[in-house]
Each structure stands twice: as C-alpha cells, then as structure tokens.
Amino acid sequence: MAKYQKLLEPFSIGNVELRNRFVMLPMTIEKVDNYHVTDDLIDFYEQRAKGGVSLIEIGSAYVCDCFDTEPKYHTTTGACGIWDDQFIPGLQRVAEVCHKHGTKVAVQLQLCYEWRASGDDPLLSYAPSKDVQSGPFVGMPEREYTKEEIAIVVKQYGEAAKRAKDAGIDIIEIHAGIGYMVMRFLSKYSNHRTDEYGGSPENRARLLTEIIDEVHKTCGDDMPILIRISADDLMPGGNRIEDTKELVPIIEAHGVDAWSVQAGFHEAPRPVANQIVPEGEFIDLAKEVKSVTNKPVFPGTRINSLDMCEKVVTQGYGDAVGMARQFIADPETAGKVAAGHPEQVRPCIVCSRCLDNIFIGKPCQCSVNANVWQGAEVGLPQDKPAEQKKHIVVIGAGPGGLETSRVAALRGHKVTLIDKADRVGGLLNMAQVLNANMEPFVTWWGNEIKLHPNVDLRLKTEVTAADIKALNPDEVVVAPGGGVIQIDVPGIDGKNVVKSEDIKAMVAGHVPEGKGLIWKAAVAAIKAQGGTVGFMRFGLNMSTGPTAIVGKRVVIVGGGFAGLECAESMCEGREITVIEEAKKLGNGIGIIDKNPTINLVKSKGVKLMPLTKLVEVTKKGARVQNVETGEETFIECDTVLTSLGVEQNTDLYDKIVKEFPNAKLIGDATTPEGKVYRTLEATKGGYEAGMAF
Missing domain, CATH: 3.50.50.60 (FAD/NAD(P)-binding domain)
Incomplete structure (x- = not known):
C-alpha cells in the first residue's frame, strides 16, 4: 500500500459516512459577529471543505444566552451562538457550503466556565463544586449548580442540538474535555458533590448522560453523537485513563457513536499543545479508549505531521485522526495527500500563534498561512488574478520575500527573486538548526518556490540599485530580513x-x-x-x-x-x-x-x-x-x-528607494523598536505585498 493511503479510506460515525480519515477538530477562531456566523467564517470553513477534509467540527457553539454580557473567559465571545433560532441560518450556510464540497459538518455544543439560565439573569461563573478554582481568567466560581439549574442546562443542550439538526448539521459533538463545564462534572479533581451528580463514576457522568438522552429526545436516535473527552485530565487528584475507561461504557450506554480523545485541562500544570510537547505524546490514550468500545475513536492532541497521522491509523491508535492547527496552516492537506503530493502540504510549525490570539479574544492568526488572519476581505491569490500583469523584483528569499513571490506568481505576475545566500529561507535556516519544528517548513519552501514557473529564482546574487534597474521591474519589494541587535561593551569582539x-x-x-x-x-x-x-x-x-x-x-x-x-x-x-x-x-x-x-x-x-x-x-x-x-x-x-533578536534594517532599502520611490520594505526589516517579529509577521507582510499589486 502506498504511503498515507490508509488515511484516504472512508469510515462512518453513526449513519454518516466520511470520505477519509482526516477530521478537522473544533477551534473557536474568533471570526463571528456577536456570536453570529460571518462571511469570513464561511470562507474559512469552505476552504477546508474544498481542501478535502472529511469532517469539519464547528467549535464552539454556546448553548446559553451570552448577548450583552462580558465573559471573563475571553474565548467565549468568539464562539458561535446556538441558544436561539436566529443562529440557524448562519449554521445552515456552513452546512451547505461544506456539503457542496463533500465534507460533513459537526457542531460542538459548549459551555466553558460561565452560564445563565436566560437573558434576564447575570452571566456568572458556575461549577459543579464551588471550592475548586475554575479555568483561565475566571478565578473561583461564583455559583455552584443546583439540581434545578442542571435541569435547565440539560434542556439548553437539547434545544441547541435540535437547532443544529434543523440547520442541516450532520453530527452533534458534546465537549466533555479540557476542563470545560461538562468535564468539570466528570473529573474527580473538580467535582466534589455529594448528591447524585457527584461521587461515583455514574454520578459524575450523570450531567453528560442526561444531555445525551435529551439530544436523542429532541433530535431522534438517528442523529450521531460524538463525545470529545480528556482521557487524562492531568490535574492533581483528577481523572486518569483508568477512570476514563470506566466512564466510557457508562456514557456509551446512552447512545454514543464516536469518541474524540484529548488530554488535559486548560489550567493543567503539564502542557499538552505546545511545541515542547513531543508529537503524538497522547495517542496512547486513544488506543486505551479503543479497548473499551467498538465505536470509532480518534486522538486529537498534538498531532500535525502526516507520518504521525499514518501511525495513528495503521498501528491501532485510532480509526481516524483529528487535527486543527495543521488544517489552519494548510486547508488543502487532505486533498494534496489524495492527489499524491504529500510533499506539497504546508506544515504547521507548532508555534501557537493561533492560540495566542484566540485565548485573548482576538481573531485567529497563523505564522505560515497569512490568509487566516487576512480572511475573506483580502482573499486568496488564486481567486484574485492581477488586472495588470507586472514584473516584480523581490530582494531577499526569507519568509517575507518567498511569500511575496508565491502570492504574486499565483496572481499572474512575473517575479524575479534574488538572494545572496545559496539557499532560500533566510533566517529560517538558522531557526531550523535551533528548532526542529521549523525544518519541515524550510524544506517545504525549498520545494514550493520551484513549483511556480512565474518565479525566476537567483541565488548567490548580490544586487545594487543599478542591477535592479537593469531588470526593468514594474515593482520592487525589499525583504532583507531584520538587522541583528548589537551590543557594545569591552571585549565583545573577543574570540570567546x-x-x-x-x-x-x-x-x-x-x-x-x-x-x-x-x-x-x-x-x-x-x-x-x-x-x-x-x-x-x-x-x-x-x-x-x-x-x-x-x-x-x-x-x-x-x-x-x-x-x-x-x-x-x-x-x-x-x-x-x-x-x-x-x-x-x-x-x-x-x-x-x-x-x-x-x-x-x-x-x-x-x-x-x-x-x-x-x-x-x-x-x-x-x-x-x-x-x-x-x-x-x-x-x-x-x-x-x-x-x-532583530531590529529594523533599512540599509539596502534606503539605497534602492532612491531609484525606485515606490519600493516596498517588508518583513523583519520593519521590526519596531522593542517589538519582536517572528515568522508570522514576515509571512503576513509578504502576503499583503503580493496581494497589493
């Protein structure tokens, strides 16, 4: 069997058949307008559907009214709403655009750390037990759920699921992981109740099983239900995999069709998603869950490479593989594998810049895919061909210059890309020596720039303004990389x-x-x-x-x-x-x-x-x-x-701009004093330059 072919085999969740084993996990990417689906969000999901992923999970969809509130947990404000019928048309648009490209859609029903029964009540931080600190930015819970309030929560989930079904959503996911509300009931760390919602595994699972029962009641038994769970919550005194293996059959008896397995709480002392966590660190948890269920199981924490995906599905760790950040980095990941060109997949560098924004309530960004930040308003280069084809000279083949060249070439411009080094990548070449996560990205650029016939790459070439003038360009982009910040003290030029x-x-x-x-x-x-x-x-x-x-x-x-x-x-x-x-x-x-x-x-x-x-x-x-x-x-x-670090570097630009007044300076060379520019800023500058001509 050819490499990665197992990833292209179909599988099913309940009665929903999925075309391959690639699942895009839910992320709250902050592309909503007051909890409503936007054109930008539609565009984001459509790109991934066109890119060939089998299942897209909309994350998150809040089940209680958050209008006119200020949640302490910033991510809440970037979630989709599903607590009212007014949200159905937006969710329907997501379903329709994904279905058009052969992708199924799940919606992730969610409560983070705050809740209210209705729009007339204050939004307060709630928990199963008031004596345990809640998640990031929230502090101690303001309320402990009463049994009457739990009944309202269960009803809210059921009503939300019905709206998802009415919108044409294929699968309901209930988020019962990472320390959010349902998981706080499941975990021994956060649930200290002494009533029927605490204590034994059956009792700690009761909120979740009642929600499942309610979803079946409102949507019928044919609506597939997917549970996302932290199989080890990594909290002191919390749930270990042995506890989860005890919980799974209890929960599954109420009608569950698949399991999405992750690890941790947001406030867990052990990191789970950072690049310092080895890839595949938690896939064993999914294999353990598989030992107590015959339903599809897939891991979805700290996975980004195709080799790890293949390991998961060929060595029994999961029936599919869940990723989020990789599909942010390259929407066409699945499609490129299906086309037989896995080497063209643009890799996620696991830098967490996407999560940095999301966690403080700002729109998602990506270090290797600037379109995620720029969105539908700026658009994709292949969808916006240049009205007037130009010859663009780009000086510097670091990430900024490479991205300018790629984008401009896709739009139909002729590009001459010049660098004095013997290889492309600029400062990325040094970065990959210090950080192995950067190496696949540098390799990708080496391959990618060769795919564009409109790009004339000239390495080992130093240029002057006169040299550029001889090329007769219409536009000039200078991307020399940042200057190295110097320090002047006695002995700084010593051999040591x-x-x-x-x-x-x-x-x-x-x-x-x-x-x-x-x-x-x-x-x-x-x-x-x-x-x-x-x-x-x-x-x-x-x-x-x-x-x-x-x-x-x-x-x-x-x-x-x-x-x-x-x-x-x-x-x-x-x-x-x-x-x-x-x-x-x-x-x-x-x-x-x-x-x-x-x-x-x-x-x-x-x-x-x-x-x-x-x-x-x-x-x-x-x-x-x-x-x-x-x-x-x-x-x-x-x-x-x-x-x-690096600082502004305008020496070359200052010489060139005298001959070419409209020349653009981009990337690390523009770093403001006191700021740190990394790959993201260089890529964004290159994308903007390539789209501007």
Missing part, C-alpha cells in the same frame, strides 16, 4: 564571543568575519556534509573537537524569544546562564508558550538572571551588572553568546 550573526553566517555556509580556524573547520565540515540541518545541529552542539565553537560554560545575552530558544536547544551537556535586562523574560513569546518555555529551560538546569546586563567580556568570562542595584558579578564561562 559568538554572535547570532556568526551562527547565521555559518549556517549559510560562510566563515563569519574575523573568525579563525575553528570556524573555518566548522563551515568546511558543514559543506562536506552537504549543509544538512542535522549535521549543523550536531556541530553547533559539539563541545569538543575541531568544531567546538560553543564551549561547556555559556552565558547567553538576551532572555527573549531568541535567547531562550538558544538556551533550550543547546543546554545538553552545558552549564548555561541567561541574562536579560528586563524584569521579565520571554519577550516575543506568546501567552500559550511563555511560561512553559521558561519552566522548561529551568527544568533543564539553565540559570535565568533577569534585570541583568552585560558590561564586559574577558578571556575568563562575563562581567554583569544588576540594572536596579548596580551590583556587579563575574560569571566564569567559555563562551558568551549574544541572542538579542
């Missing part, structure tokens, strides 16, 4: 100092200016190995031998995104200290990843010193100073590594 621009040069196959035999040997070894990322990663981490460019004891200057990434990737076998002038570390890291990243480097023995600046480098180490007290400390080390 490694600057981020030195690593950038080495990865690009050049010996950094002023560096000697060790660096020449390292670059020669990299070239001898064909410039493979694995060898570069190995060489950068070597602490002995001819390529020992980073010693055993290291002081990293800069505790932002770049510095912490260096610390985490290089700490094995080393003593690493990170100094940062700011009071808090992690500048440039979003809300989802910041604390887990800081905790991770601490757990690996990295010493973190905020409020500390470098004042001198000597042959024996680094002299540092506390910025508040002025107290100085000397840290003995073998290497001082500067990793302060």
Whole structure:
C-alpha cells in the first residue's frame, strides 16, 4: 500500500459516512459577529471543505444566552451562538457550503466556565463544586449548580442540538474535555458533590448522560453523537485513563457513536499543545479508549505531521485522526495527500500563534498561512488574478520575500527573486538548526518556490540599485530580513564571543568575519556534509573537537524569544546562564508558550538572571551588572553568546528607494523598536505585498 493511503479510506460515525480519515477538530477562531456566523467564517470553513477534509467540527457553539454580557473567559465571545433560532441560518450556510464540497459538518455544543439560565439573569461563573478554582481568567466560581439549574442546562443542550439538526448539521459533538463545564462534572479533581451528580463514576457522568438522552429526545436516535473527552485530565487528584475507561461504557450506554480523545485541562500544570510537547505524546490514550468500545475513536492532541497521522491509523491508535492547527496552516492537506503530493502540504510549525490570539479574544492568526488572519476581505491569490500583469523584483528569499513571490506568481505576475545566500529561507535556516519544528517548513519552501514557473529564482546574487534597474521591474519589494541587535561593551569582539550573526553566517555556509580556524573547520565540515540541518545541529552542539565553537560554560545575552530558544536547544551537556535586562523574560513569546518555555529551560538546569546586563567580556568570562542595584558579578564561562533578536534594517532599502520611490520594505526589516517579529509577521507582510499589486 502506498504511503498515507490508509488515511484516504472512508469510515462512518453513526449513519454518516466520511470520505477519509482526516477530521478537522473544533477551534473557536474568533471570526463571528456577536456570536453570529460571518462571511469570513464561511470562507474559512469552505476552504477546508474544498481542501478535502472529511469532517469539519464547528467549535464552539454556546448553548446559553451570552448577548450583552462580558465573559471573563475571553474565548467565549468568539464562539458561535446556538441558544436561539436566529443562529440557524448562519449554521445552515456552513452546512451547505461544506456539503457542496463533500465534507460533513459537526457542531460542538459548549459551555466553558460561565452560564445563565436566560437573558434576564447575570452571566456568572458556575461549577459543579464551588471550592475548586475554575479555568483561565475566571478565578473561583461564583455559583455552584443546583439540581434545578442542571435541569435547565440539560434542556439548553437539547434545544441547541435540535437547532443544529434543523440547520442541516450532520453530527452533534458534546465537549466533555479540557476542563470545560461538562468535564468539570466528570473529573474527580473538580467535582466534589455529594448528591447524585457527584461521587461515583455514574454520578459524575450523570450531567453528560442526561444531555445525551435529551439530544436523542429532541433530535431522534438517528442523529450521531460524538463525545470529545480528556482521557487524562492531568490535574492533581483528577481523572486518569483508568477512570476514563470506566466512564466510557457508562456514557456509551446512552447512545454514543464516536469518541474524540484529548488530554488535559486548560489550567493543567503539564502542557499538552505546545511545541515542547513531543508529537503524538497522547495517542496512547486513544488506543486505551479503543479497548473499551467498538465505536470509532480518534486522538486529537498534538498531532500535525502526516507520518504521525499514518501511525495513528495503521498501528491501532485510532480509526481516524483529528487535527486543527495543521488544517489552519494548510486547508488543502487532505486533498494534496489524495492527489499524491504529500510533499506539497504546508506544515504547521507548532508555534501557537493561533492560540495566542484566540485565548485573548482576538481573531485567529497563523505564522505560515497569512490568509487566516487576512480572511475573506483580502482573499486568496488564486481567486484574485492581477488586472495588470507586472514584473516584480523581490530582494531577499526569507519568509517575507518567498511569500511575496508565491502570492504574486499565483496572481499572474512575473517575479524575479534574488538572494545572496545559496539557499532560500533566510533566517529560517538558522531557526531550523535551533528548532526542529521549523525544518519541515524550510524544506517545504525549498520545494514550493520551484513549483511556480512565474518565479525566476537567483541565488548567490548580490544586487545594487543599478542591477535592479537593469531588470526593468514594474515593482520592487525589499525583504532583507531584520538587522541583528548589537551590543557594545569591552571585549565583545573577543574570540570567546559568538554572535547570532556568526551562527547565521555559518549556517549559510560562510566563515563569519574575523573568525579563525575553528570556524573555518566548522563551515568546511558543514559543506562536506552537504549543509544538512542535522549535521549543523550536531556541530553547533559539539563541545569538543575541531568544531567546538560553543564551549561547556555559556552565558547567553538576551532572555527573549531568541535567547531562550538558544538556551533550550543547546543546554545538553552545558552549564548555561541567561541574562536579560528586563524584569521579565520571554519577550516575543506568546501567552500559550511563555511560561512553559521558561519552566522548561529551568527544568533543564539553565540559570535565568533577569534585570541583568552585560558590561564586559574577558578571556575568563562575563562581567554583569544588576540594572536596579548596580551590583556587579563575574560569571566564569567559555563562551558568551549574544541572542538579542532583530531590529529594523533599512540599509539596502534606503539605497534602492532612491531609484525606485515606490519600493516596498517588508518583513523583519520593519521590526519596531522593542517589538519582536517572528515568522508570522514576515509571512503576513509578504502576503499583503503580493496581494497589493
């Protein structure tokens, strides 16, 4: 059997047949208007349906009235409403547009942490037990459910399910995971009740089973029901997989057609979705659930690669595979596999920038797919051919320049893409050495840019304004990448100092200016190995031998995104200290990843010193100073590594704009002072430039 073919086989949930094993999991992507479906949301789902996914789950759909309220949990405001008949037409539009392309639709019925019986009541934080802190941003519950209120909740779910059915939705999903309301009843961590809704597994499952019974009552037994559950909630004293295996048959006896298995609570001490979590970390939970049910089961936590998807369906971990972020990154993932071109699938880099926005109530964004942020208003390049075909010269083949070229070429423009390096990717080439999650994206770009006949790629080429003028372009885009933030202290040019621009040069196959035999040997070894990322990663981490460019004891200057990434990737076998002038570390890291990243480097023995600046480098180490007290400390080390991030870089643009006044400067080169630009900002700038001509 050809690779990935098992993923293309159909399967069924209840009486609904699905064309392949790819399921797009529910995400609240904040593309609604006062809880109503928008054209932007329709466009988002239609792209994924056209892209070949078998099932799209609308997440979330709130079952209680939230009009004219201010939920403490920000994500609630970006959910679809389903508590009133006025929401049926919008949901019907989603169903119709997905059905047109052969995709089935589930709607995820949801209560997060807040509830009210009607629009006349205040929206308050509720829980099964008032003595347990609730989810993010919510604090302690304001109310503990009475049995009379639970009955109202059950009725709300039943009425919501009927509206979904009336809208043409194929499957009802009940969210009973990640620490939201239904899961808080299921979990021993959060449910301390002593009545019939607490205590035994049957009692803790009672809210869910009553909801299931009510859905069957309002929708009939032929409406398939899918349960999304955290098989291990990862909370102290909470549910483990053994508890879930006890709960599944109890719940299933009420009529369940499939199980979507995840892990964790939002407030769990152990991360579940970050890139620091190994891919496939929780697929065993789905296999355990499969041992107590004959219904379809699929895992859906921290999965993004096709190889992991194939492992799930071929090695018995699940009957299908659920992903959300990968389908954000590339709506056509399933279709490209079906067409026999899996290498064309644009990979998710697991950066969590999508979740960073969603968790604070802002529209979803994506580091590799700018259209998610730009939405229907800007549109897709293939749907908006250029009215006037132009010749566009793009300087710089980093993510910004590559995206400009791709988008402009798709719209019919002729593009000349020029870079002085010997490969595309720009700073991504250095990033992939430090972060293996970036490597598939760099590989994808290497393949992708070759697919566009309108793009003339010229590597190993430095240009002047005169060179560009000779090309006779209609438009010029300058995407040189950001300038490396410099630091000026005594000893900073010493042999024991490694600057981020030195690593950038080495990865690009050049010996950094002023560096000697060790660096020449390292670059020669990299070239001898064909410039493979694995060898570069190995060489950068070597602490002995001819390529020992980073010693055993290291002081990293800069505790932002770049510095912490260096610390985490290089700490094995080393003593690493990170100094940062700011009071808090992690500048440039979003809300989802910041604390887990800081905790991770601490757990690996990295010493973190905020409020500390470098004042001198000597042959024996680094002299540092506390910025508040002025107290100085000397840290003995073998290497001082500067990793302060990037800043505005207009040198090349300033020369070019004199000859081409309409030239655009994009990407990291535009980074404002004090801000951190990453792949997302470069990709967005490139997308906007490519769509503007």
